[in-house]
Amino acid sequence: SQQGEEDPQALSIQEGENATMNCSYKTSINNLQWYRQNSGRGLVHLILIRSNEREKHSGRLRVTLDTSKKSSSLLITASRAADTASYFCATDYSGAGSYQLTFGKGTKLSVIP
């Protein structure tokens, strides 16, 4: 079963507002990553947060990680129409000589100009 689950499934906001997306996962992880996917395109990496980190910033993006609750959030501040896309969290873990990066089903964000 998939590791990460995003919430909400869809989010519609006005340009300039902040957008918050949440991700929950089930097992211990090494890292958690957030990706963006524009319609008809491949995924683009946004930010990686390691299991020993609690918060990370990159431009207008802020990611938090709470390993005790097995959850993460992605905050996009001052949203723009160009932020319209699907956002995925991906959790990784390794074991038995293998590695898995598991993606959630994503949050579809619509930013209305």
Add this chain to the structure above:
Amino acid sequence: DAGVIQSTRHEVTEMGQEVTLRCKPISGHDYLFWYRQTMMRGLELLIYFNNNVPIDDSGMPEDRFSAKMPNASFSTLKIQPSEPRDSAVYFCASSSSPYNEQFFGPGTRLTVL
């Protein structure tokens, strides 16, 4: 840097036919991943390679699917025979380490009639 290349954006084939998807990873990346994305199941990892060697193919759905990486700059995913339920977008991604960000190709949308 040209990024991950999947030169075929759309592939249409008929049920029972063999279809081969191709990928050129970013030069210097030792890890290559094949994913499949559908509305129902989201993004699933099919198989990944490290230094051209398949490490984990547990995500390959059936024996009809096979993947090869004959050299560091080329990988193929073959489906034989293809079925309508194989219709999906297939992504190739590469990275320098499984714990770092992955760089995705634009994907190949496969339609099996």
